[in-house]
Amino acid sequence: MAYLLKNGQVYLEHQLVTCDIRIQNGKIAALGTDLTPLADETVFDCTAKLVTPGLVDPHVHLRDPGQTDKETIATGSAAAARGGFTTIGAMPNVIPVPDDATKVADMVQRNTENGLVHILQFSSITKNREAGDLVDFQAVKQAGAFAVSNDGSGVQDAATMLKALAGAAEAGLTLAAHVEEDSLKFGGVINAGPKAEELGVPGIINAVETSQLARDIALSEATGAHYHMCHVSTAASVRMIRQAKAAGIPVTAEVTPHHLLLSDEMIPGNDANYKMNPPLRSEADRQALIEGLCDGTIDCIATDHAPHTALEKAKGLCGSPFGITGSETAFDTLYTTFVQGAQPRFTLTQLLNWMTAAPARCFNIDAGTLLPGAAADIAVFDLKTPTTIKADEFASKGHNSPFVGQTVYGQTIATFVSGKLVYRKDDAQK
Ligand SMILES: NC(=O)N[C@@H](CC(=O)O)C(=O)O
Ligand SMILES: [Zn+2]
Numbered sequence: 010m011a012y013l014l015k016n017g018q019v020y021l022e023h024q025l026v027t028c029d030i031r032i033q034n035g036k037i038a039a040l041g042t043d044l045t046p047l048a049d050e051t052v053f054d055c056t057a058k059l060v061t062p063g064l065v066d067p068h069v070h071l072r073d074p075g076q077t078d079k080e081t082i083a084t085g086s087a088a089a090a091r092g093g094f095t096t097i098g099a100m101p102n103v104i105p106v107p108d109d110a111t112k113v114a115d116m117v118q119r120n121t122e123n124g125l126v127h128i129l130q131f132s133s134i135t136k137n138r139e140a141g142d143l144v145d146f147q148a149v150k151q152a153g154a155f156a157v158s159n160d161g162s163g164v165q166d167a168a169t170m171l172k173a174l175a176g177a178a179e180a181g182l183t184l185a186a187h188v189e190e191d192s193l194k195f196g197g198v199i200n201a202g203p204k205a206e207e208l209g210v211p212g213i214i215n216a217v218e219t220s221q222l223a224r225d226i227a228l229s230e231a232t233g234a235h236y237h238m239c240h241v242s243t244a245a246s247v248r249m250i251r252q253a254k255a256a257g258i259p260v261t262a263e264v265t266p267h268h269l270l271l272s273d274e275m276i277p278g279n280d281a282n283y284k285m286n287p288p289l290r291s292e293a294d295r296q297a298l299i300e301g302l303c304d305g306t307i308d309c310i311a312t313d314h315a316p317h318t319a320l321e322k323a324k325g326l327c328g329s330p331f332g333i334t335g336s337e338t339a340f341d342t343l344y345t346t347f348v349q350g351a352q353p354r355f356t357l358t359q360l361l362n363w364m365t366a367a368p369a370r371c372f373n374i375d376a377g378t379l380l381p382g383a384a385a386d387i388a389v390f391d392l393k394t395p396t397t398i399k400a401d402e403f404a405s406k407g408h409n410s411p412f413v414g415q416t417v418y419g420q421t422i423a424t425f426v427s428g429k430l431v432y433r434k435d436d437a438q439k
Contacts, residue, residue, distance in 0.1 A: 010428065013046050017055030017389065020062065020361045021379055030060065032385040035428035039381060055389055058422060061361050062377045063095025063126070063386035065368040067185070068160070068239060068263060068311035069336060071128070073119070075104025080316040080406045082123040088314065088336040088405035089126045090432035093388030093421040096127040096369075096376045097336075098185075098311075101138065102161040108133045108144050110152035117153035125431045126424075127386070129155040129374065134173045134184065138162060143173055146180035156183040156372055160239060163189035163221050171228050178234035183372050185237045188246075189286070190221040198326045200273040200288040208279065210326050213288050215243040222246050226253045229260055237371055238262040240313050242287035244297030251306040261371045263311040264298050266339045270346055271295070271411065281322045281329035282411045285315065299347075299354055302363065309367035310360075312339045316407020334407040338398055340364065340390065341419035342412050349392070349418055385428035388421060396420045 012032040019028050021040070031039040031050070046052050071085040080088075082099075089097045099120065107113045113132050120128035132149035136142045138159045146157060157177050164170045164186070177184040193216055199205050201212025222238065226249060229236035241247060241262050253260045267285065272292040276283040283289060301307040315332025322329050340360075347355040366377035376386060397416050400408040424432040 010430070011047065011050045012053055012425070012428070013044060013050045014053045014055045014060055014387070014389070017058050017060030019060045019379065020358065023358055023362060025358060030379065030387070032425065032428045035385055037379055037381050037383050037385050040379070053423065057393060059390040059392055061388050061390070062365045062379050063388050063424060063426065064093045064340060064364045065096045065374060065376050066094045066312050066314070066336065066339070067098035067368045067372050069097045069099060069314040070102065070316065070332070071099045072103060072316065078318055078406070082120055082128065083125070084404060084406045085314070085316070085336070086123070086125040086128060087432070088334070088403065090424045090426070091404045091421055092336040092338070093340050093390060093424055094126060094336060095386035095388065095424060095426045096129065096374060098129045098131060098156065098372065100158060100160040101131045101133040106133050106137050107149070107154070108136050110145070110148040113149045113152040113154045126426050127376070131156050131158045131160070131185070133157065134159045134164060135169065140166060140169070143169065143176060146176045146182055150180045150182055154182065155374070156185055158185040158187065158239070160185065160187040163187055163191065165191055167224055167228065170225060171232065174228055174234035174236060175232045178232065183235055183237050185239050186225055187239050188218050188221045188225065190217050193217045193220060197288070198284060199276060200290050202273060202291055204273040204276055208276070208326065215245055215290070218243055218287055219245045219249065222249055226258060226260060229253070230256070230258045233259065235259045235261065239311070240265050240268065240287055241298060241301070241307055242268050242290050242294065244294045247297045247301035247306055251301065254306060261308045262306070263309050263368070263371070264302055264307045265311060265313045266335055266343050267333060267411065268295065268298055269302070270342055279325045281325055282333060282409050284326050284329055284331055285313070285333050286331035303354070303359070308371050310339070310343070310363045311368060312336055314405070316405050317409050319408060322409045332409070334403070334405050334410045337403055337405060338410055338412040340421070341417040342415065344392065344419035345417040385425050387425040389423040391420050391422050392418055394418070394420065
C-alpha cells in the first residue's frame with residue numbers, strides 16, 4: 010500500500026515543519042511541499058495534525074507466553090500502536106524466561122508473527138532472572154536479542170553485575186537495569202512517607218534504589234560498560250546519574266510518564282492503580298525527575314507498560330501486584346500536562362525527542378527518523394480535540410491505569426509500521 014500524508018505538522022530532525030510525506034514500499038520515499046498524489050497512493054489529509062516518527066518505547070511487559078490473561082503479544086502491540094508507538098522493547102519476565110539462544114529465537118519469531126509493531130526482545134541477564142549463572146550474551150545476541158535486563162528484579166550480587174556489564178558490553182548489548190536492593194524492601198508497597206503513614210501501609214525507602222544505583226555506577230566505571238537505568242524514581246538517583254555523566258561514566262537513564270506526572274501525595278486511597286515499582290515518590294522527587302529530563306541527565310521516556318488483570322488489581326495496595334499500563338496514555342497525558350498545560354515545562358520537540366530518537370540512541374535502535382529511506386514508521390496525533398481516557402477503549406487487556414477518566418489532548422489518529430496502517434482511530438471507534 011502506498012500513502013501520501015498531506016500537509017502535516019511534521020517532526021523532522023528536531024524541528025516542526027509543514028510538509029507532505031510519501032510512503033512507498035514500506036519506506037519514506039519523499040518529503041516535500043505540494044507533492045502530487047500518484048495513481049496508486051491513498052491520500053491521508055494531515056492538516057493541523059502532528060506527524061512524527063513512530064514513538065519508541067524500550068520498556069514494556071507483554072506477558073506472553075505465561076500470563077496471557079494479563080496481555081498477549083497481539084494485544085500489547087495493539088496497545089502500543091494505539092499509543093503511537095511503532096517500536097517497543099519486550100521485557101523478559103515471561104514464562105519461560107528467554108535466557109538462551111533457543112528461547113530468544115522463539116520469542117523473536119512469536120513477536121514477528123503476532124506483533125502489530127516492531128517488537129525488540131530483551132533476554133534476561135541471569136538464567137531464569139535468578140541469582141546464579143549469567144546468560145550467554147553472544148549467543149542471545151546472535152539469536153536476535155537487542156538488549157539484556159532482569160527487569161522486575163534487581164541483580165543482587167555485585168560480582169554478577171560486574172561480569173554482566175562486561176559481558177553485555179563485549180556482545181554489544183545494552184544492559185537495562187531494574188535497580189532494587191532486596192534487603193531494603195521491608196515489604197513496602199508505596200513510597201515511604203506521610204502517604205504510607207496516612208494509609209497505614211508499609212513504605213519503600215529511596216535507598217532501595219539509590220544504594221544499588223551507587224554500586225552499579227561504580228561497576229559501570231570499573232568496566233567502562235554502558236549501563237542503562239530503568240524507571241528512575243528519586244531525586245538522589247538523578248543527582249547520582251548527573252555526577253556519573255559529568256565524570257564520563259557511560260550511564261543512560263529512562264523515566265516513566267507516571268513518575269513525571271504523579272507523586273505519592275496524589276494516591277487517592279487504597280487504589281492499586283497507583284501501585285507500581287518503583288513507587289510514585291514525593292513531589293520533590295517528581296520535580297527532580299522533570300529537571301533531570303530537561304537538563305539531559307535522564308535521556309528518554311519509557312512507559313513500563315505493566316498490565317495486570319482487574320481481579321488482581323482489585324486487591325488493594327497490599328494485595329495486588331506492582332505495575333500499571335502505559336502504552337495508550339503516555340503521549341497524550343505528557344503532552345497535555347507538560348506541553349499544552351497552564352504551566353508548560355517541555356517544548357513539543359523536546360517531548361518527541363525523548364519518545365523517539367533519544368530512546369533509539371540509548372539502545373542503538375534504528376528508528377526515530379523520517380528522513381527519506383527510513384522505514385515508514387509514523388504516528389499521527391490530533392493535538393486539538395480533547396478526549397476522555399476510557400478503559401473500555403483500551404486495546405490492552407490491562408485496564409490498570411490511574412489516568413482513566415482524565416481529559417487529554419494528543420490522541421493518536423493513525424499509526425504506520427513499515428508503511429502499513431496498523432491503527433486508525435476511526436476504525437477503532439466503529
Ligand atoms: N513496574 C512494575 O511495577 N512491574 C513490572 C516489573 C517492573 O518493571 O519492575 C511488571 O512486570 O509488572
Ligand atoms: Zn522494573
